[in-house]
Amino acid sequence: MSSKRRLSASKPPQEIDGDSNVNESEDSSRSDICLVCGDKARIINYGALSCLSCRTFFRRNGFRPDGLRPCTFNKCCEINMQTRHTCTACRLAKCFRMGMSSDLIRKEDTKKLKCTSSLKQSSTTDQSTSQQVTTAPQLVTSNTSNILHSDQSSHFDSQWTLLSNIVHSHDTFSTMSQMLFTVNNLPTLSVETHSNVINPIEIINQMCISMQSFISSSPDFRVLTLSEQTSLFERNLPGVVAFYSTLFFRHTGILRIPEYLNAFITIYGSDIMLSLRHTIEQLDPDPTLIKIILIILAFSSNCLIVNTNKTMERDSLLDGTFRLLGSQNVYVELLWKYLISKYGYDESVLRFARLIQIFLCVMKKLAVVHTNNAIHRAIFDDIADRTKKILANNENDRTLLWGKSLVS
Template sequence: MPAKEHLFISPQQAPSDSAQMPPNNPSNFSLCLICGDRARFNNYGALSCQSCKTFFRRNGFRPETVRPCTLVNKCEINMKTRHSCTYCRLSKCFAVGMTSDLIRKEDLKSSKRLSSTKNTQITTISRIVITSFQSQDRTILSDSQWTLLSNIVHAYDACNTISHIKQILNNSSESIDETKKDIIDPMDMLNQICESVILFISSLPDFRILTQNEQISLLNRNLHGVMGFYSTFVFRQIGIFNHANYLNAFEAIYGMNIISAIKNVMEQLDSNETIIKIALIILTFSSESYVDTDRNVDMDTLSYGTFRLLGSQNVYVELLWKYLTYQYGYGRAAVRFAQFIQIVLCIVRNLAMLHVNNEIHRRISDAIVEHIKQMLVFIESEPRPLWGKGLPT
């Protein structure tokens, strides 16, 4: 199971070892932080009942094997529902502070008691598991990188309109006559998605130091890839293809094969939103165009400033890699990073095919680019804080 967004722990939130395992007090009853059942002891880093302790011990090492949530990854977990959704229950265990490292410590103690002669071998195997699964060593990221990561998360959240888009989607689905499903205009939703990602990008210092012409050149070059990646993520978050009228509208434009390809990528896309947020910036500052749009290279004001883009991009690539290593350990970080690259290449391939073969898609893309240019002029004329600080969230 990919890590979920709410599992992200900032330096300020990360508990110390002493905070993770305060002394147990068997004389006091309290409530389990996961399901609300009676609990006496801190198990694996959080006050929890025996049921949730057993559950976490059984699943904490193997989150990737847990069946995904069938709803929206927000199931309520209590005593009655704790057996209904393994995905959301395990996510809540991690969110309240449980860590598999403490299971390993317990296993090591048991192993030492079982056989002192095999202690060295067992310890070595356990350390391999730690390396391949999860690091949680905060020193992997420097203080400045933690600050940068915090700023990215805040900027994205301040500009994020997914909940608003989801509301529009639901209202439109309820109000549309069943006989007129095919009249939905995807442009409205794509413009909403585009505005959200541009507001996010325009709050980045690396973007703000560019001139307006350079900003337009950069987005002319990379907007197709950024929008393709982000739209895939948003479509998954809002469950767009669960709404027949929108599914029909997009199928009418893109065809069944492309919709099937989008669904396939949606299933593979990482569910850790922090990864998505960093990835958007990496894609924005690419020095190569994702799709050949016949743009006039002579008018590209960044054509001789590739090193500037690589400087920005490298900062965020390093940040993504270190964050992945912090969250999952080296082995799983490498797998996730490779999967991210594979997904981007798949999206770019589909976009390139669409640009060549689908005239409606080209018109939609051109309209979005023009909309973005107008947005940038408006943003330039408005004093806006960096990193979205001060913007309503």
């Protein structure tokens, strides 16, 4: 018995608001949305109508629910298109609740094994003929199946592992869930507590800590010397945090709350904040793309554009820029293959172009802010000083990184 079947298109597909919450009782009768997260869906996967993202998630985690990071919010996380990567435990629990079964994963694997065996027998018969045929290289189109899943070679296997590590590392150190929890409980807080939680400087500090931890967990970062690590953060952390803020503000929605918006306006002014809100509205709805770009930016030679350190030109890290580009190229290739596998060639080109446009817009505004806003510079000068101390203290740390331990 097949584990998935295509549904009849009795209703035209409807656009889903990425910020809307998914109501299980209302959406269970719909034939065009994922029962887990509310994304567009047309196929029943493993027993429940689900999108490609949730299908992939369940396939990877359906057999090992005990191995997931436990929920930190009493197993009450809302799962929708924007939050589905935030709490893996609650997402998997909802997959099971919506009817997905891990037994069907095993049945699908058995079916694929039989098909593969049949294809091998057929290909053996025609092998002598096929070897004489020369084919021209072809562009990947929108009909291409998911590269990161369908190709079983060790090369693509390692790329999928890398993508998984990036997303998991980002989500592990992200403070967006805590921010959402604070926002949801804002009406119940006392007036004194309001001034503590609606503190833009503290929110920026938390975003910086999140990105520092995310970048530091990368093996590419840990093989650098202490001076190179310090230089890399000095060059790129402000730019990384600025781009990360677009994802952070969109996911938490705090700029739609007047108290938070006004607090940020007191530091950055209304023009910058209104421009940021407009940029957030244009941001690609796929958070995985943003997470990959963040690690790409982390290994730039200087994504801030502004030269904050006059001695930077004599920095030894610039003599080894090819090392940065080597790491960056791996992540850029991963980004492109993820785009192709999920959206096809034409849509990938458009999405990639829009992402570059948004990044350049953010960096342009950041350069203006960094040049003209003394409060902003003071915040990041303080962060830079604390970062140097943290890196010095962790120089000999050999904690687990992305499934591997560093060898002394």
